[in-house]
Amino acid sequence: MSTATRSLPRTIGAHAILLTYTAIALFPVILVILNSFKSRAGIFGAPLTPPTPGTFDLIGYTTVIGQGDFIHYFQNSLVVTVASLFFVLLFGAMAAFALSEYRFRGNSMMGLYLALGIMIPIRLGTVAILQLMVASGLVNTLTALILVYTAQGLPLAVFILSEFMKQVSDDLKNAGRIDGLSEYTIFFRLVLPLVRPSMATVAVFTMIPIWNDLWFPLILAPSEETKTVTLGAQLFLGQFVTNWNAILAALSLAIMPVLILYVIFSRQLIRGITSGAVK
Amino acid sequence: MGSLKIENVKKAFGPVEVLKGIDLEVTDGEFVVFVGPSGCGKSTLLRVIAGLEDSTAGRVVIDGADVSATPPAKRGIAMVFQTYALYPHLTVKNNMGLGLKQAGTPAAEIDRRIGIASSMLSLEPYLERRPAELSGGQRQRVAIGRAVVREPKLFLFDEPLSNLDAALRVNTRLEIAQLHRRLKATMIYVTHDQVEAMTLADKIVVLNAGRIEQIGGPMELYNSPANEFVAGFIGSPKMNFIDGGRLGEIAKTIGVRPEHLTVDPKSGRWKGTVVHAEHLGADTNLYLDCEKAGLITVRIFGVYDAEPGATLYATPDPARTYRFGADGKTMK
Ligand SMILES: Nc1ncnc2c1ncn2[C@@H]1O[C@H](COP(=O)(O)OP(=O)(O)O)[C@@H](O)[C@H]1O
Ligand SMILES: [Mg+2]
Numbered sequence: 055m056s057t058a059t060r061s062l063p064r065t066i067g068a069h070a071i072l073l074t075y076t077a078i079a080l081f082p083v084i085l086v087i088l089n090s091f092k093s094r095a096g097i098f099g100a101p102l103t104p105p106t107p108g109t110f111d112l113i114g115y116t117t118v119i120g121q122g123d124f125i126h127y128f129q130n131s132l133v134v135t136v137a138s139l140f141f142v143l144l145f146g147a148m149a150a151f152a153l154s155e156y157r158f159r160g161n162s163m164m165g166l167y168l169a170l171g172i173m174i175p176i177r178l179g180t181v182a183i184l185q186l187m188v189a190s191g192l193v194n195t196l197t198a199l200i201l202v203y204t205a206q207g208l209p210l211a212v213f214i215l216s217e218f219m220k221q222v223s224d225d226l227k228n229a230g231r232i233d234g235l236s237e238y239t240i241f242f243r244l245v246l247p248l249v250r251p252s253m254a255t256v257a258v259f260t261m262i263p264i265w266n267d268l269w270f271p272l273i274l275a276p277s278e279e280t281k282t283v284t285l286g287a288q289l290f291l292g293q294f295v296t297n298w299n300a301i302l303a304a305l306s307l308a309i310m311p312v313l314i315l316y317v318i319f320s321r322q323l324i325r326g327i328t329s330g331a332v333k
Numbered sequence: 334m335g336s337l338k339i340e341n342v343k344k345a346f347g348p349v350e351v352l353k354g355i356d357l358e359v360t361d362g363e364f365v366v367f368v369g370p371s372g373c374g375k376s377t378l379l380r381v382i383a384g385l386e387d388s389t390a391g392r393v394v395i396d397g398a399d400v401s402a403t404p405p406a407k408r409g410i411a412m413v414f415q416t417y418a419l420y421p422h423l424t425v426k427n428n429m430g431l432g433l434k435q436a437g438t439p440a441a442e443i444d445r446r447i448g449i450a451s452s453m454l455s456l457e458p459y460l461e462r463r464p465a466e467l468s469g470g471q472r473q474r475v476a477i478g479r480a481v482v483r484e485p486k487l488f489l490f491d492e493p494l495s496n497l498d499a500a501l502r503v504n505t506r507l508e509i510a511q512l513h514r515r516l517k518a519t520m521i522y523v524t525h526d527q528v529e530a531m532t533l534a535d536k537i538v539v540l541n542a543g544r545i546e547q548i549g550g551p552m553e554l555y556n557s558p559a560n561e562f563v564a565g566f567i568g569s570p571k572m573n574f575i576d577g578g579r580l581g582e583i584a585k586t587i588g589v590r591p592e593h594l595t596v597d598p599k600s601g602r603w604k605g606t607v608v609h610a611e612h613l614g615a616d617t618n619l620y621l622d623c624e625k626a627g628l629i630t631v632r633i634f635g636v637y638d639a640e641p642g643a644t645l646y647a648t649p650d651p652a653r654t655y656r657f658g659a660d661g662k663t664m665k
Binding site for chain 2: 223232244247
């Protein structure tokens with residue numbers, strides 16, 4: 055670090071701004087987690103204080119776990135998220151490789167077409183998607199959700215990954231061709247490992263909206279068998295009485311898996327974001 | 334065996350014509366250097382020969398067989414790239430062996446060839462390392478080793494020394510020259526550096542804007558350049574070009590190499606003032622601003638004391654003065 059560009063007041067200023075932002079961003083999350091460990095009276099009496107021996111209560115968690123199916127909802131969410139993520143990354147990377155590597159007629163039109171989905175929300179097509187799922191008998195299956203989420207995640211994945219794939223050395227791919235590697239081997243063994251940081255970036259951006267989505271589970275797979283966590287938590291949100299303990303506990307639990315996935319990807323993620331700037 | 338014949342090869346990227354009809358013959362065991370300014374199509378031509386790029390027109394014939402429709406791995410070639418292009422996830426040994434493994438060569442044979450290549454290039458201590466753990470010079474030797482183990486009919490080098498520092502460049506150049514003598518293989522070498530071309534080549538192909546300007550041995554190009562472009566490209570410092578009209582000549586341009594001029598403080602053909610002097614020890618480069626000839630470079634062997642501002646007379650060697658016509662061609 056050169057001292058010329060880093061004066062003390064500036065450093066303090068920057069940190070103050072960042073800390074404020076962090077506090078604002080974390081505030082609701084921390085509030086949810088704190089209150090999930092309190093009794094109903096504790097939640098309403100003093101929502102901002104941490105649990106005290108008087109207000110500490112695990113009733114929310116016991117309700118959620120006791121509900122039995124919640125483990126199952128978790129499983130559903132996890133299956134849907136991981137499977138969609140897998141397909142988005144696989145197909146996104148393959149499409150991006152084709153767009154960045156091969157010259158063919160309509161290459162740039164195809165790239166534009168694949169990126170169009172970034173600007174048009176997939177929910178506009180809900181009615182048509184529902185009709186399609188009914189017609190193909192996929193309503194109330196996890197497959198329906200996985201298909202929709204794969205479609206939803208692909209545009210951004212193709213867009214970001216094709217930019218990164220263009221940066222992979224042509225010489226390396228050509229060396230592979232001269233050594234007789236197939237295009238698939240070149241893609242999986244040479245190119246994919248080199249764009250791993252950007253794959254992690256795409257994974258995080260894809261994963262979070264899928265995990266949090268309420269819309270498609272509600273419409274395409276509302277059955278008991280296929281409910282996801284976000285949909286399952288609605289159970290406690292009654293028209294007249296709301297079980298806040300259970301909702302807060304369910305939300306706190308729902309944060310955990312994404313948090314774990316995020317930690318797995320984040321090291322790569324930071325490298326992905328800075329890779330252009332710091333070589 | 335490794336002969337190569339290129340017939341009327343053309344290559345266009347969309348509307349841009351990069352190669353405008355290349356004809357060339359390379360005989361077995363020759364060391365041919367493609368030289369030309371950046372962007373003239375050298376790499377494209379090499380990639381067409383390798384099969385990494387389809388030509389728009391024309392044929393590529395290796396050892397008498399038309400390979401225009403043969404994939405790169407089946408052409409019997411090996412290529413060394415400017416950026417080394419080693420597989421980052423493989424050890425040096427596996428980097429060298431991968432091509433043979435893909436071709437189904439028995440493991441014992443692969444080991445034998447890696448052994449020979451690595452001793453030839455002094456790579457034995459590094460066989461189990463990954464490319465990230467090697468220096469630039471070592472990486473480029475691994476890349477050369479990877480080409481050697483394939484025992485190709487044709488070696489293709491695309492500016493292999495450009496990413497190395499000056500001292501390593503000289504060493505590696507020497508190694509490539511020795512490799513050629515030892516293997517007696519056909520090599521095609523691309524560079525934009527005329528010094529590399531002059532020192533390595535049996536035959537130099539000078540390319541400019543997608544066309545071949547001249548083909549010949551190093552001394553042939555130096556002594557009898559076919560046109561103004563070749564005359565200016567071969568030789569360092571560059572040949573002086575003087576407007577023929579100013580000197581009262583019929584030729585459009587007069588060319589004199591800096592080493593074919595002599596200077597004298599008292600008398601000579603062209604009177605001028607010293608603008609700048611470069612003292613290199615073995616020789617001295619003087620930049621003279623002449624009344625008749627304009628700014629010219631003079632190369633004097635050994636040490637020569639000349640202060641900027643001093644007046645000197647330069648005289649060209651009449652036997653080694655070139656005349657170029659309006660079309661740029663050398664006049665006999
Ligand atoms: N894949 C490509 N698409 C479009 N133009 C290209 C492509 N590859 C090379 N070119 C163009 O062809 C010309 C020759 O390139 P190249 O053969 O790499 O030159 P060099 O002689 O420096 O090796 C350059 O003007 C370059 O812009
Ligand atoms: Mg080049």
